[in-house]
Structure formats: C-alpha cells, structure tokens
Amino acid sequence: MNSSPIIDKQALAEIYERYSPAIFRYAYRLLDDNDLAEECVADTFYRFLIATRGGTTFENLRAYLYRIAHNWITDHYRRQPPLNISLEDEVHADPDGNPSNLLVREQDRQRVRAALLRLSPEQRQVIELRYLEDWSHYDVATVLGKTVEATRALQYRAVEALRQILDE
Numbered sequence: 001m002n003s004s005p006i007i008d009k010q011a012l013a014e015i016y017e018r019y020s021p022a023i024f025r026y027a028y029r030l031l032d033d034n035d036l037a038e039e040c041v042a043d044t045f046y047r048f049l050i051a052t053r054g055g056t057t058f059e060n061l062r063a064y065l066y067r068i069a070h071n072w073i074t075d076h077y078r079r080q081p082p083l084n085i086s087l088e089d090e091v092h093a094d095p096d097g098n099p100s101n102l103l104v105r106e107q108d109r110q111r112v113r114a115a116l117l118r119l120s121p122e123q124r125q126v127i128e129l130r131y132l133e134d135w136s137h138y139d140v141a142t143v144l145g146k147t148v149e150a151t152r153a154l155q156y157r158a159v160e161a162l163r164q165i166l167d168e
Contacts, residue, residue, distance in 0.1 A: 007052040016045055019062060022133065023069050029132060030073050030124075032113070040076075044068045063142040066129070070143070074121055115165040123158035130155055 007015075020041050028037035047068050058064045116124050122144065129135040129143065141151040 007049075012049065012052075015048075015061065019065050020045065023065055026066065026128065026133060027069055027073060029128065031076070036076065040069055040072045043072050060139070060142050063139060066143050070121075070125055111166070115162055118165050119158055119161055122154060123161060126151060126155045127158050127162065 023044055024037050024041050027040040028034065031037050031040065044065055048065060116127065119127065125144065126140055129140045130137070135143075137148045137151055137155075140155075141148045144151060144154070146154070
C-alpha cells in the first residue's frame with residue numbers, strides 16, 4: 001500500500017457498484033442474515049473510504065475489501081455466543097416446488113453450512129473464496145497473506161476436514 005491522492009466520488013461509486021454485490025453475497029453466506037450482511041458491506045466501504053482518505057492505494061483492491069469484510073465477520077462472531085444450528089428447524093418450502101425435494105435441498109444446505117461453521121476461520125475462508133467465489137489460488141493467497149503453496153495446503157486440509165465432518 002502506497003500514498004496517493006484521495007479517491008474521487010465517481011471512482012468510489014464505481015468501486016462500490018463493482019464489488020458490493022459480491023461482498024454482500026460473501027457476508028450473507030457467512031452470516032445468514034440480510035441486515036448483518038448489509039451492515040458488513042456498509043462498514044467495509046466505510047473503512048475503505050477512511051483508508052483512501054489517509055492516502056492509501058491498494059495492489060489488489062478486491063482482496064483488500066474481502067479482508068475488511070472477513071475481519072468484520074470474524075469480529076461479529078467473536079462477540080456472539082456460539083451458534084446452535086438445528087437441522088430440525090422449520091423449512092419454508094416453495095409452494096410450486098416438490099416439497100420433499102425442497103426439504104432435502106434445504107437440509108443439505110443447512111448440513112453443509114453447519115459443517116463449514118465447524119472449520120477454523122481460515123479453512124472456512126479458503127473454501128468460501130475458492131469454491132463459492134471462484135477465486136484463483138493467487139487471489140486467495142493474497143487475502144490470507146500466505147504463499148500460493150500454503151494456501152493450497154490449507155485448502156486441502158479444509159476439504160478433508162469438511163469431508164470428515166460431513167461423514168459423521
């Protein structure tokens with residue numbers, strides 16, 4: 001990160017339009033709450049704005065924004081008691097769909113989400129970015145502040161841990 005002039009309003013609007021939908025999806029997947037995801041996006045761009053006003057530039061803006069969002073989410077969970085996710089919760093099925101298929105799909109989604117929450121934060125983040133956001137190993141390594149090789153090893157361990165959890 002280097003010093004540079006303050007970002008103009010048009011550039012900030014373009015950055016927000018480009019990155020905010022993906023940041024929201026990422027936050028929503030981890031938080032499972034629309035309001036919290038919106039709060040995360042707002043705070044992410046607020047922190048970005050503060051950094052730019054301080055004259056900071058970014059080598060990889062997308063990675064920087066995801067890191068801010070990830071840190072916000074991590075801080076949120078640190079302040080909360082552990083989640084108790086039950087697979088017995090009521091499922092609101094689409095009345096036009098096949099109820100048994102929708103129920104199975106929803107239970108699978110909750111089972112995978114619960115399994116992801118049992119991974120370490122770094123393992124969860126590498127799975128989210130690689131498989132759900134479709135990022136390259138290089139981009140994930142940039143966000144995590146690790147080498148590509150270390151990120152690949154972390155991804156391997158995360159997938160194995162996820163497989164073990166789901167086999168339980």
